[in-house]
Amino acid sequence: MDASGNNDMNIKAKALADVLERYGGTKGALIPILQEAQEIYGYLPREIMQEIAKKLKIPFSQVYGVATFYTQFHLKPRGQNIIRICQGTACHVRGGARLLEAISKALGIGKNETTADGRFTLETVACLGSCGLAPVMMINEETYGRLTPEKIPAILEKY
Amino acid sequence: MLDLKEWRDSLQGRLRPGDRPSLTVGMSTCGQAAGGARVMAALEEEAGRLGLQVDINQTSCIGMCYAEPVVEVALPGKPRVFYGHVTPERVPVLIEKHVVQGEPVREWALVQVEDGTVPYDGIPVMGTSPYYGCQVRVVTSRLGLTDPESLDAYVATGGYEALEKVLRRMTPEEVIEEIKASGLRGRGGAGFPTGLKWSFTRQAPGDKKYVVCNADEGDPGAFMDRSVLEGDPFTVIEGMTIAAYAVGADEGYIYCRAEYPLAIKRLKTAIAAAEEKGLLGRDILGTGFNFELHIKAGAGAFVCGEETALLASIEGRRGMPRVRPPFPAQQGLWGKPTNINNVETYANVPFIIKNGGRWFAAMGTEKSKGTKVFCLTGKIKNTGLIEVPMGITLREIIFDIAGGIQDDKQFKAVQIGGPSGGCLPEDKLDLPVDYDSLTAAGAIMGSGGMVVMDENTCMVDVARFFLNFTQAESCGKCTPCREGTKRMLEILTRICEGEGRMEDLDTLEALARVVKNTALCGLGQTCPNPVLSTLHYFRHEYEAHIKDKRCPAHVCQALLVYTIDAEKCTGCGACARACPSGAISGEKKQPHRIDPALCIKCGSCMEKCKFGAISRL
Numbered sequence: 001m002d003a004s005g006n007n008d009m010n011i012k013a014k015a016l017a018d019v020l021e022r023y024g025g026t027k028g029a030l031i032p033i034l035q036e037a038q039e040i041y042g043y044l045p046r047e048i049m050q051e052i053a054k055k056l057k058i059p060f061s062q063v064y065g066v067a068t069f070y071t072q073f074h075l076k077p078r079g080q081n082i083i084r085i086c087q088g089t090a091c092h093v094r095g096g097a098r099l100l101e102a103i104s105k106a107l108g109i110g111k112n113e114t115t116a117d118g119r120f121t122l123e124t125v126a127c128l129g130s131c132g133l134a135p136v137m138m139i140n141e142e143t144y145g146r147l148t149p150e151k152i153p154a155i156l157e158k159y
Numbered sequence: 160m161l162d163l164k165e166w167r168d169s170l171q172g173r174l175r176p177g178d179r180p181s182l183t184v185g186m187s188t189c190g191q192a193a194g195g196a197r198v199m200a201a202l203e204e205e206a207g208r209l210g211l212q213v214d215i216n217q218t219s220c221i222g223m224c225y226a227e228p229v230v231e232v233a234l235p236g237k238p239r240v241f242y243g244h245v246t247p248e249r250v251p252v253l254i255e256k257h258v259v260q261g262e263p264v265r266e267w268a269l270v271q272v273e274d275g276t277v278p279y280d281g282i283p284v285m286g287t288s289p290y291y292g293c294q295v296r297v298v299t300s301r302l303g304l305t306d307p308e309s310l311d312a313y314v315a316t317g318g319y320e321a322l323e324k325v326l327r328r329m330t331p332e333e334v335i336e337e338i339k340a341s342g343l344r345g346r347g348g349a350g351f352p353t354g355l356k357w358s359f360t361r362q363a364p365g366d367k368k369y370v371v372c373n374a375d376e377g378d379p380g381a382f383m384d385r386s387v388l389e390g391d392p393f394t395v396i397e398g399m400t401i402a403a404y405a406v407g408a409d410e411g412y413i414y415c416r417a418e419y420p421l422a423i424k425r426l427k428t429a430i431a432a433a434e435e436k437g438l439l440g441r442d443i444l445g446t447g448f449n450f451e452l453h454i455k456a457g458a459g460a461f462v463c464g465e466e467t468a469l470l471a472s473i474e475g476r477r478g479m480p481r482v483r484p485p486f487p488a489q490q491g492l493w494g495k496p497t498n499i500n501n502v503e504t505y506a507n508v509p510f511i512i513k514n515g516g517r518w519f520a521a522m523g524t525e526k527s528k529g530t531k532v533f534c535l536t537g538k539i540k541n542t543g544l545i546e547v548p549m550g551i552t553l554r555e556i557i558f559d560i561a562g563g564i565q566d567d568k569q570f571k572a573v574q575i576g577g578p579s580g581g582c583l584p585e586d587k588l589d590l591p592v593d594y595d596s597l598t599a600a601g602a603i604m605g606s607g608g609m610v611v612m613d614e615n616t617c618m619v620d621v622a623r624f625f626l627n628f629t630q631a632e633s634c635g636k637c638t639p640c641r642e643g644t645k646r647m648l649e650i651l652t653r654i655c656e657g658e659g660r661m662e663d664l665d666t667l668e669a670l671a672r673v674v675k676n677t678a679l680c681g682l683g684q685t686c687p688n689p690v691l692s693t694l695h696y697f698r699h700e701y702e703a704h705i706k707d708k709r710c711p712a713h714v715c716q717a718l719l720v721y722t723i724d725a726e727k728c729t730g731c732g733a734c735a736r737a738c739p740s741g742a743i744s745g746e747k748k749q750p751h752r753i754d755p756a757l758c759i760k761c762g763s764c765m766e767k768c769k770f771g772a773i774s775r776l
């Protein structure tokens with residue numbers, strides 16, 4: 001690995017150490033720690049979960065059990081941009097499925113897949129809480145409402 | 160020591176624009192999704208270009224989702240006017256007319272707020288407008304009208320009067336009595352009497368107790384709690400502080416779903432502001448009462464909205480429900496007595512304490528008091544967030560407030576209560592909205608999502624949709640729910656694909672009853688409701704799928720038939736080029752035809768035909 005890659009790893013390891021330090025001794029801290037670890041690494045690599053287990057002095061199986069229970073946690077790397085298309089009730093009756101189809105076609109990937117260039121990961125979600133603007137999707141932290149399949153290409157362009 | 164009254168008096172008038180015009184943009188998640196940020200940038204640019212002395216602010220959501228982005232314009236000494244559908248292109252006209260010339264743009268104005276100033280003519284006044292006329296805004300009274308991040312704004316509008324009254328002049332028992340007298344029932348779904356719940360935690364032995372706020376809001380189609388948290392975080396915090404005093408807790412948690420980053424951010428800001436003023440933390444208002452409040456972000460599991468699962472999740476474990484009793488009031492967080500309420504339940508508390516339980520109990524019906532916040536979504540004209548007195552009819556909500564069905568289509572059903580709720584047909588529209596009437600009709604009050612469906616919605620598809628959701632969210636702990644949801648989903652999928660048999664309907668009904676009666680937690684116990692209510696009210700649609708192999712709403716893809724009308728077809732060939740499966744054939748300039756054996760029913764041909772020759776049956 002080149003020097004910059006190593007450097008990047010060091011920065012991440014340091015960030016994780018800080019997180020573990022900050023939560024040291026706090027009751028019920030496993031989920032927030034996993035959330036922050038995922039922020040740092042983009043997903044939860046096995047070694048990282050092992051390290052967290054060691055630091056918290058709990059069995060690895062417990063960490064793994066929690067990480068697999070909640071849909072927010074990802075055990076595999078994901079794309080740079082996360083698209084989350086709402087498939088909730090309000091979006092469903094206003095054409096959420098057609099929207100999913102359109103994006104899927106535009107990117108050539110299905111649900112929970114990542115484009116070959118690593119630019120996008122496509123996920124679905126059960127409600128984004130902006131149902132009044134259905135159908136809705138979120139790319140990273142940005143929410144888009146009142147969508148139609150025609151609006152998709154221009155939005156994807158931006159990322 | 161902090162003197163709230165003095166502070167409040169010093170703020171008087173500060174909420175109204177002083178000597179400068181103000182422009183305020185609705186910037187909740189939804190306002191942003193509709194393009195609020197671009198509108199705000201355009202306002203800033205235009206005001207800068209003209210060198211105007213104006214205040215440009217942001218607020219939360221006033222509840223008119225259908226009209227977002229919404230902008231409020233207020234001139235000194237004049238009513239505040241709300242504009243809808245504001246685009247960056249409209250901004251220059253809006254500023255020129257309203258701010259520079261002082262004349263509101265009436266055709267874009269939605270409502271004006273009556274506040275003692277002389278109203279403009281030709282603009283509906285909020286209290287009597289079609290959208291707000293039947294509403295009673297209590298919990299949502301600040302939404303869209305104040306800056307949600309400003310403690311000053313909260314205090315100036317009566318915030319913390321209730322907490323002060325409670326800490327200085329009431330015993331915990333008196334607080335509980337007041338809540339009991341109000342008749343407030345939990346707004347998280349089940350409708351348990353709040354005062355009674357508090358008294359259980361109060362009476363439970365132990366010196367360490369907790370209060371927890373359930374802000375998991377997982378029901379698809381519901382965003383009441385998000386709107387309240389984003390729009391008035393302080394009222395939830397004040398309500399929780401009062402609850403902590405009443406039950407004898409000194410620590411609390413707000414469990415908010417991770418999909419609501421803005422709500423979490425606003426809560427953090429609000430908690431820090433309240434702590435700084437000594438309204439939260441140690442020795443609140445110098446009374447010796449301590450209350451420490453934390454936020455926990457959920458991690459994406461619908462079942463964590465169930466109270467025992469939620470507590471497990473706060474403790475850092477897998478969020479699985481457990482058998483009750485013991486109830487959280489006896490053994491909750493880390494085994495300590497814990498009071499759990501929903502966001503809206505806590506948000507009501509300061510208003511009840513301030514105005515008295517009797518004031519609250521005067522609203523609503525005999526067994527359902529006060530108001531309820533609903534989210535109107537689906538195929539209606541005015542989607543939005545509303546607050547209405549209990550007992551109002553579904554018809555008033557859907558046709559008066561929401562303006563009826565989009566594109567003047569036919570109403571078919573309203574889905575109330577999310578995955579635990581049911582679908583009610585036209586002849587239930589005059590039902591009063593209260594806990595007991597809705598349950599009797601096969602739906603539930605739930606948390607407040609109302610999804611309206613029109614003639615183009617297939618009710619079997621809707622039932623399948625919900626089962627798909629609950630099957631995926633079932634935590635798998637108990638067999639009836641884990642296996643039952645799978646089997647029900649299989650049957651529903653089969654029916655939607657045209658492979659259903661008539662005896663499936665009986666199996667479905669029997670399965671639904673077993674799951675309802677034997678599942679461990681509310682998720683399993685209520686997940687059959689969408690199936691049972693559609694089977695009950697829309698059985699003919701199930702039968703059409705099974706007997707006639709037809710989807711009356713033309714939704715279930717496998718049951719569609721695409722045909723070309725030879726009379727209308729010009730033989731242009733556009734459809735054949737669009738068809739992904741080579742199902743269309745025909746000579747140039749001759750009528751084309753579709754081979755049903757090859758057609759995969761994608762609909763591409765129909766979109767492409769310019770002559771309306773292709774129809775879907």
Ligand SMILES: Cc1cc2nc3c(=O)[nH]c(=O)nc-3n(C[C@H](O)[C@H](O)[C@H](O)COP(=O)(O)O)c2cc1C
Nearest residue numbers: 345346347373376377464465466500501504681682
């Ligand atoms: C599967 C399931 C999901 C739930 N989701 C929520 C929720 O998102 N928000 C909520 O307040 N209550 C939810 N509840 C109800 C809670 O278990 C609990 O009854 C409620 O938080 C109590 O507060 P209340 O008395 O103020 O209504 C859910 C229940 C079940 C069974």
Ligand code: SF4
Nearest residue numbers: 635636637640680683
């Ligand atoms: S009813 Fe379903 S969600 Fe509830 S405990 Fe059983 S399996 Fe889990």
Ligand code: SF4
Nearest residue numbers: 728729731732734768
């Ligand atoms: S697109 Fe329409 S008009 Fe043209 S060949 Fe097809 S059915 Fe006929």
Ligand code: SF4
Nearest residue numbers: 738758759761762764
């Ligand atoms: S519906 Fe699709 S597959 Fe069928 S004929 Fe039309 S384009 Fe071809």
Ligand code: FES
Nearest residue numbers: 086088091128131
């Ligand atoms: S159902 Fe899609 S945002 Fe709520």
Ligand code: FES
Nearest residue numbers: 132189220224227
């Ligand atoms: S636009 Fe804000 S809740 Fe709908």
